[in-house]
Amino acid sequence: MMFDVVVSVILLFIAVAMLVTIHLCIVGRAFRRGGFDVNAANNFVQRSSSANPNMSLDDIKRLPSFNYKVLEEKEKVIDPMECAVCLENFKVGEICRLLPNCKHSFHAQCIDSWLSKTAICPVCRSNANFTNIGEKSRNSSEVEVELV
Incomplete structure (x- = not known):
């Protein structure tokens, strides 16, 4: 019984570690390709909010x-x-x-x-x-x- 719990916890940690590794690979690839440009994202938000100002x-x-x-x-x-x-x-x-x-x-x-x-x-x-x-x-x- 105790052996089953230990194996389950170990498998859970392995699964979480795999998910974190996959996530880091995807984010790293996006950064290398220039997909995450923080300045471009900020400019987009500013342009979209000023494109349609309120009406008088x-x-x-x-x-x-x-x-x-x-x-x-x-x-x-x-x-x-x-x-x-x-x-x-x-x-x-x-x-x-x-x-x-x-x-x-x-x-x-x-x-x-x-x-x-x-x-x-x-x-x-x-x-x-x-x-x-x-x-x-x-x-x-x-x-x-x-x-x-």
Whole structure:
């Protein structure tokens, strides 16, 4: 009985030693190939965090907004739309906001809070700042949203 425990402990130590050796070989190979450049990793983080800065309150308020309503179609059940930020279904009459570049819709409060931290769409990660959007499409009374 005692012999079985000793053998098990020895085999455990051998297995751990093999895993550590394999890990060191893989990490050593990556260092030799230049795969782990700490400065490059830091630069990547800095670039990615500064590529999409937050939006100003004025820019956020210029995004198209609309009152949510459900269009009824004959013999077709339409699933309720969901805000990707708070994961709540849209309710009739709620104020929603449309991102002009990707056409994703969210509750106005949810996306305003999101965009004040980062100017990217929470669904598709596209830039939420205006790009080639005419003044006509910025008018919230002319916004049309197609639910697919």
